[in-house]
Amino acid sequence: MVPIDITTTSDSRLSAWHVRRALRWLSPNDLAGLGFIRLMDEEPDDPEAQKEPAYLRGFLYNGRYLRKGKDHPAHIALYTSDLYLGMPRFLKLTPTQTLRFAFTLAHELGHHLIATRGYIYKPNEKYKPWRSGTFDPHEEKMADTYAEDVVKKMCKSWYYKSGKLLARIISRILFEVGVGEHWNGNYESAARWNFNAFMINPENLDAGQSYRHDMEKFLDGQQPATFLNQRQPEQSHHCGHTH
Numbered sequence: 047m048v049p050i051d052i053t054t055t056s057d058s059r060l061s062a063w064h065v066r067r068a069l070r071w072l073s074p075n076d077l078a079g080l081g082f083i084r085l086m087d088e089e090p091d092d093p094e095a096q097k098e099p100a101y102l103r104g105f106l107y108n109g110r111y112l113r114k115g116k117d118h119p120a121h122i123a124l125y126t127s128d129l130y131l132g133m134p135r136f137l138k139l140t141p142t143q144t145l146r147f148a149f150t151l152a153h154e155l156g157h158h159l160i161a162t163r164g165y166i167y168k169p170n171e172k173y174k175p176w177r178s179g180t181f182d183p184h185e186e187k188m189a190d191t192y193a194e195d196v197v198k199k200m201c202k203s204w205y206y207k208s209g210k211l212l213a214r215i216i217s218r219i220l221f222e223v224g225v226g227e228h229w230n231g232n233y234e235s236a237a238r239w240n241f242n243a244f245m246i247n248p249e250n251l252d253a254g255q256s257y258r259h260d261m262e263k264f265l266d267g268q269q270p271a272t273f274l275n276q277r278q279p280e281q282s283h284h285c286g287h288t289h
């Protein structure tokens with residue numbers, strides 16, 4: 047089993063438990079060469095981003111893959127404050143939450159496969175040569191596909207299937223609260239609820255659209271610079287792979 051290095055200040059045992067459960071679904075061959083998985087509260091290289099709530103940022107920092115360096119082996123960092131975002135406290139022990147950890151862990155493992163053997167599924171896959179700070183949308187898409195395959199495999203069991211169902215229910219409830227806030231004219235609050243709803247279930251496209259709409263309403267008359275590019279909310283992995 048890949049060692050787990052815990053540096054989080056809250057929910058550390060719980061997070062390690064989710065990671066251990068997720069690891070069972072990853073192929074030992076694919077995990078070869080991965081030195082450890084580090085649990086951190088927040089992405090350390092963007093302190094500015096942590097000052098504003100995630101719904102103003104428009105994306106989550108869920109994890110990052112770090113290539114082997116002079117002084118460290120290849121490893122994955124997972125950022126727990128964003129991984130739990132929007133999840134009601136009493137539901138943090140559910141399979142829904144394990145699926146969130148599993149998706150991000152598998153996505154980052156996809157980057158590890160590309161970094162170490164050059165491909166995820168077939169040797170003829172092509173990626174941009176890696177340089178510090180580069181971002182390859184094709185690589186992101188392939189890492190997502192790999193993560194989706196892992197989650198699909200997990201969801202063949204009733205336990206994780208129920209986690210997926212629960213994600214839909216929680217997301218729907220948060221979305222309904224967001225809709226209520228929208229009709230009351232509380233656009234900032236509506237944006238926050240809808241953002242969380244979309245992050246818990248990215249298939250809830252109504253929540254994603256409402257989030258964007260509410261942000262536009264909220265920022266109308268505010269300083270729009272805080273919401274860069276009016277972008278779509280991004281599930282997941284602003285993973286930067288910069289190391």
Ligand SMILES: [Zn+2]
Pocket residue numbers: 153157186189283284285286
């Ligand atoms: Zn990525």
